[in-house]
Amino acid sequence: MGLWKPVYFQDQALAYTGIAEKIDFGIPLKDIFSTIPQPIPLQLLHKTLALGFLPLPRPQLTHKYQQGHLLLIAGSHRYAGASILSSNGAKASGVGMLSVAVPESLKPLLVGKIPDGLVIDCPVSEKGVIASLPPLATDFASYDIIACGPGLTREATEVVTRVLEAKCPLVLDADALNILAQLGTVNRLSKRQNATVLTPPSRGVLSVFFLISITPKRIE
Structure with missing residues (x-):
């Protein structure tokens, strides 16, 4: 069938495949979707689009509890620095409150580096990754948005599976993207009712997850 082939979107193959172009030669969509799952609507967030939303509107009379509460789930024994870097990035977003869930052994480190965040210590597996999320x-x-993945390692499947149940x-x-791909990207995301932002290293990687092309579209 004349559909996009995953190889065209893999970075390692670009030097051999060149520029891929989609040419419609008349296969009805109903026939395509009878063979593969109907694609999830995607929107590409790029620099120009992101800057269009800045600066964020903020009333003169407000406080941090009214400016959003972000839960960040990050880090492992192997990638302790990822939790610090992503926490600093989260603070730079302008969110009012930041909670960071990390392996319990990393809590002293995070408290010293992110004193204005609420650090949640999580049980750790024998391999030094978050084994489960505490209550x-x-x-x-309690959270307006959840960010998950930096430094988790691919062994944090239970954590990502649990996070996908969130309504926000x-x-x-x-690694949350790697785990999502293992769980089945389209199947998992099709069950979500709210927005899910994916941050792959390239558009090609994201296209492989969905096996479809991505067209930039403004996020309303």
Whole structure:
């Protein structure tokens, strides 16, 4: 069938495949979707589009509890620095409150580096990764958005699976994307009712996850 082939979107293959162009030669969409799952609507967030939303509107009379509460789930024994870097990035977003869920052994490090954040210590597996999320980190209704993935390693499957159940918007990065691909990207995301932002290293990687092309579209 004349559909996009994953090889055309793999970075390692670009030197051999050149520029791929989609040419419509009349296969009805109903026939395509009878063979493969109907694609999830995607929107590409690029620099120009992102800058169009800045500066964020903020009333003169407000406080941090009214400016959003972000839960960041990050880090492992192997990638402790990822939790610090992503925490600093989260603070730079302008969010009012930041909670960071990390392996319990990293809590002293995070408290010293991110004194203005609420650090949640999580049980750790023998391999030094977050084994499960404690109640404070699974009370998803307390958060306006959840970011998950930096430094988790691919062994944090239970964590990512649990996070996908959240009703609020999600940002999935790094190993959370690898785990999502293993779980079945389209199947998992098609069950979500709220926005899910994916941050792959390239558009090609994201296209492989969905096996479809991505067209830039303004996010309303």
